[in-house]
Amino acid sequence: MPSEPQAPRILVIRRRYLGDLVLLGSVFRNLRLNEPAAHITLLSERAFAPIGKLHLDVDQVKVIPKSIGEWLKFWSWMRKVGFTQVLDFDNTDKTAIITRLTGAAVRVTYDRETNPFRHRWIYTGSAKVSNDFYTSQHITETYLKLLESVGVPVTSREIRLVPREQDLQVVKKYTRGMGPKILLHPGSRSHFRIWPIERFAAVCDYLQDELNAQVFIVAGPGELSIAKEIQQKAEGHVVLIIEHFPIAQFAALISKFDLFLCHDSGPMHIAAGVGVPVVALFGSQNAEIWKPVGEGHTILQTELPCTCLPDMPIPCVKSDSYRNYCVRKLTVEEVSAALHRKLSA
Incomplete structure (x- = not known):
């Protein structure tokens, strides 16, 4: 046989x-x-x-x-x-x-x-x-x-991350409260790609004053100072989550929020993977290649090619998306309007 x-x-x-x-x-x-x-x-x-x-x-x-x-x-x-x-x-x-x-x-x-x-x-x-x-x-x-090249047919384009129950239990204490909850991750692998701190603070105030939303900030390794500055500059009460989460718990944490505000980053893709709508701020990187997968996400990007900003501490390199400041062309009004549309949908 x-x-x-x-x-x-x-x-x-x-x-x-x-x-x-x-x-x-x-x-x-x-x-x-x-x-x-x-x-x-x-x-x-x-x-x-x-x-x-x-x-x-x-x-x-x-x-x-x-x-x-x-x-x-x-x-x-x-x-x-x-x-x-x-x-x-x-x-x-x-x-x-x-x-x-x-x-x-x-x-x-x-x-x-x-x-x-x-x-x-x-x-x-x-x-x-x-x-x-x-x-x-x-x-x-x-x-x-x-x-x-290995003869496998493509019948699905689904991408889904599933947080573990033990991780969901660990993070649930950070997300208590009423009303829509927005998680802000202001970090990026490149400091050129970071939207100005005072603008993030203004958006946090808008979310709370105009949309009655709760805003939480989370930071990765080396990003806590940025998160603290945003909290200090915001006039309203913004919750700063200072704990450093392992990746699995970080994914679980994101899954408990109604909306995720971020740059083009790894956490952006994690948020999309766990099914949370994303509002992502892009610089000059190719959004067609790197946008979050799935429905319900918003990409904000200035018209390209953008011109280099003057008087920056380190000159931009127009041809390198990791070394230019195009994300700074986005205004508080543009980001606030995108968040308003998502929360009103």
């Missing part, structure tokens, strides 16, 4: 960042729909690995090793698992080596027009991505293109 075929064992490699790992959700969903019995493992850097545990279609999350001892254990573990497929979303020197060491029969990555294809010989297949395609589509479409 022939033996039952083994379920696929799939390794998905994506090292970083928060938003990127959130947006892999539609990849996991389609892998699961195509092979319900598959065992799906996400491999990422330690700082971002907790996001993987909020994707219900991911069975296991592993961390990229650092020390020699960790590498030896990791290699032994990979060989025992016996991966059948590897989807390498990074194609770096390190991820190419990991891909080869798995011994998987199917090993795929990208062949992007503007990026060098590293270690082509390691891979059994690739997804060609032109620059026109990459810059005109949401990043999730580029992610899903890699599925074509």
Whole structure:
């Protein structure tokens, strides 16, 4: 009697960042729909690995090793698992080596027009991505293109993060109260992309005075001083949540709010992933690629290309979205009006 075929064992490699790992959700969903019995493992850097545990279609999350001892254990573990497929979303020197060491029969990555294809010989297949395609589509479409190279049909574009019950219990004490609740995250990976503090404070006052909303501020590592300044400049009562939450609890916290105000950031994608409407302030970055996924979100962005602002402490670099001040072209009135529309819908 022939033996039952083994379920696929799939390794998905994506090292970083928060938003990127959130947006892999539609990849996991389609892998699961195509092979319900598959065992799906996400491999990422330690700082971002907790996001993987909020994707219900991911069975296991592993961390990229650092020390020699960790590498030896990791290699032994990979060989025992016996991966059948590897989807390498990074194609770096390190991820190419990991891909080869798995011994998987199917090993795929990208062949992007503007990026060098590293270690082509390691891979059994690739997804060609032109620059026109990459810059005109949401990043999730580029992610899903890699599925074509392993014959997985794309039947869903759903991205859903599911906070764990224990994390929801931890954060519920921070969100008590009546009326609509808005969570403000004023941070960004680039200080060029941060909207002025006094404008955030003015919007907080508008939300409370005109819309009877409760405003809470949350800050990530290194962002607490910004949050404190906003609280101090606001005339109304703004709740500053000073606790530093692990990623899973942070996602749970966001899920308890009616609206999330932020910059283009990883937390923006987490909010969209847990189903909370977003009002996001964009600078010059390509919003078509990086906008939050799903319905009910609002993107505010000045007309591009924008002109550099004079008299800034560090001159802007017009061609670099991480080093220009385009987000400062947005006015308090524009942001307040967008929030009003969302809360009145």
